[in-house]
Amino acid sequence: MKGDAVRGHLDALLLAALEQGPLHGYAIITAVQKRSGGVLELRTGTMYPALNRLERLGLLRSDWQSAGERRRRCYELTDAGRRALGEERTAWRELTAAIGAVLDPSPAPGPAT
Amino acid sequence: MKGDAVRGHLDALLLAALEQGPLHGYAIITAVQKRSGGVLELRTGTMYPALNRLERLGLLRSDWQSAGERRRRCYELTDAGRRALGEERTAWRELTAAIGAVLDPSPAPGPAT
């Protein structure tokens, strides 16, 4: 997969990864990788700042889990995050429909043919 | 549609627009706009340099039509351009499948259930 593949859809991927329940950053990377069949690999330099940004926007909340184990920052969706995910899904469907229609145009139905 | 919507897929759109036959730049803009249901609007500052680049890469060839009419630069696909379009289509399907799988994960089928 060429670079910049997820450009413009990173937020959607992160929000979707957290939909089924809280995860920490490293687990998000592996979850996205697994769900995409190994195609999508989030970079730490891309993801961590993005998670921070989404938290500042109120779409995620995080808490540190340091007990016994290694320290982990666990993220979960807020209500606003769930709404944002819905909007991201809609935008994604619109975009794929639009680009798909250009890439594979359905033959224009002629009048009475 | 938010900005940068076509990011990373501009070449695919241009090649696809030229698949059914030669067009000049302005006609490509209107064709893409129409095919996408008005969603995608190519900017001149984006498209013309891209067309130039694709021609330098040997994926398009162009000729000026200045007879009588306004001058127009008409582009058409080369054989390499047709092959590139096929590759762009494949890449697009892979990308949409991968992102789609993350956005709308199908429930993992348990063994023998």
Added chain:
DNA sequence: ACCTATATGTTGGCAGCCAATATATAGGCC
């Protein structure tokens, strides 16, 4: 002692798109 996996982050760079601007012809309208 060393490597790998786990885990989180920062910094600098740059590709690729956009807005704004420039130019030119043709046709309609007042």
Added chain:
DNA sequence: GGCCTATATATTGGCTGCCAACATATAGGT
């Protein structure tokens, strides 16, 4: 004649958002 819009092509400068590289730390295997 003067103005606006559509047609038609092109360049410039700027910014967004991702990436590679680096930095740090613990735990477990060999």
